[in-house]
Amino acid sequence: xVLPSAILLPLYLYPSxxxxxxxxxxSLTAHPNTQFDVxxxxxxxxxxxxxxxxxxxxxxxxxxxxxxYPNVNIFGYVHTSYGDASLQPALLSNISRYxxxxxxxxxxxSLDGIFFDEAPSAYDTSIYTNLQTATALxxxxxxxxxxxxxxxxxxxxxxxxxxxxxxxxxxxxxFDAGAIGALAQAVRANSSVVVYDFTLAEADQKTFVDxxxxxxxxSFDITTTGSYSELSALWAAFTQQVSSAVGxx
Ligand SMILES: *[C@@H]1O[C@H](CO)[C@@H](O)[C@H](O)[C@H]1NC(C)=O
Ligand SMILES: *[C@@H]1O[C@H](CO)[C@@H](O)[C@H](O)[C@H]1NC(C)=O
Ligand SMILES: *[C@@H]1O[C@H](CO)[C@@H](O)[C@H](O)[C@H]1NC(C)=O
Numbered sequence: 003x004v005l006p007s008a009i010l011l012p013l014y015l016y017p018s019x020x021x022x023x024x025x026x027x028x029s030l031t032a033h034p035n036t037q038f039d040v041x042x043x044x045x046x047x048x049x050x051x052x053x054x055x056x057x058x059x060x061x062x063x064x065x066x067x068x069x070x071y072p073n074v075n076i077f078g079y080v081h082t083s084y085g086d087a088s089l090q091p092a093l094l095s096n097i098s099r100y101x102x103x104x105x106x107x108x109x110x111x112s113l114d115g116i117f118f119d120e121a122p123s124a125y126d127t128s129i130y131t132n133l134q135t136a137t138a139l140x141x142x143x144x145x146x147x148x149x150x151x152x153x154x155x156x157x158x159x160x161x162x163x164x165x166x167x168x169x170x171x172x173x174x175x176x177f178d179a180g181a182i183g184a185l186a187q188a189v190r191a192n193s194s195v196v197v198y199d200f201t202l203a204e205a206d207q208k209t210f211v212d213x214x215x216x217x218x219x220x221s222f223d224i225t226t227t228g229s230y231s232e233l234s235a236l237w238a239a240f241t242q243q244v245s246s247a248v249g250x251x
Pocket of ligand 1: 044045046047048089
């Protein structure tokens with residue numbers, strides 16, 4: 003069975019009481035049958051404290067609210083620097099730290115999985131082995147879903163480790179629909195794209211959303227911004243367009 007495309011949101015934004023997280027909650031309510039995969043990123047990782055620490059209190063409040071929406075999967079951000087072996091101890095310790103979120107009892111801040119940024123695209127045995135250890139730790143720690151951000155078309159051997167692989171992360175101007183469309187359908191179903199610097203109009207975004215949903219991608223994001231430091235100016239339209247393209251509210 004091919005699932006409809008989900009919205010993938012790198013929400014690298016501090017959960018103050020202001021707009022971005024509130025806009026996300028509103029979208030989750032407005033589109034209850036659309037799946038949102040949200041990546042949270044306290045500090046290029048989990049922040050080197052446990053959830054009971056006051057440094058994470060805003061995250062605990064925001065994530066426990068996010069947890070009340072049934073149509074969201076929440077992922078904790080880590081970076082692998084393309085499988086750099088010297089970072090492996092920090093990577094494993096960060097995954098273990100996110101695992102403590104799942105056993106935190108004062109609030110439900112459980113995470114569905116881990117988002118591995120700076121994942122490799124070319125196959126390499128030692129990198130593969132490092133990431134195999136890291137993904138095995140995540141899955142055995144109840145962080146069961148794994149996304150790799152390769153940012154470019156990745157060797158499909160990495161699907162033995164990841165549920166989803168981001169096969170393109172880049173500006174809209176450089177997006178190569180042919181390269182993504184050339185992936186086998188079964189691969190596209192577990193592939194994602196993150197397209198930033200979308201500078202065209204809302205109606206053009208709808209055409210683009212329809213194209214990406216039509217390719218049968220697992221998930222994707224389109225944002226008008228050039229960084230992840232603010233939500234797309236077309237965020238509300240984007241969530242509406244994806245919901246109608248996948249045929250749900
Ligand atoms: C681990 O998390 C810390 C704190 O969030 C971050 O500074 C560091 O870069 C992370 N390292 C890796 C390899 O994920
Ligand atoms: C936390 O929320 C998730 C998602 O709704 C749910 O699956 C899980 O059972 C909850 N955990 C606890 C301890 O209530
Ligand atoms: C593809 O995604 C689905 C839905 O999340 C998942 O059940 C399946 O295991 C994934 N397949 C691979 C090869 O990762």
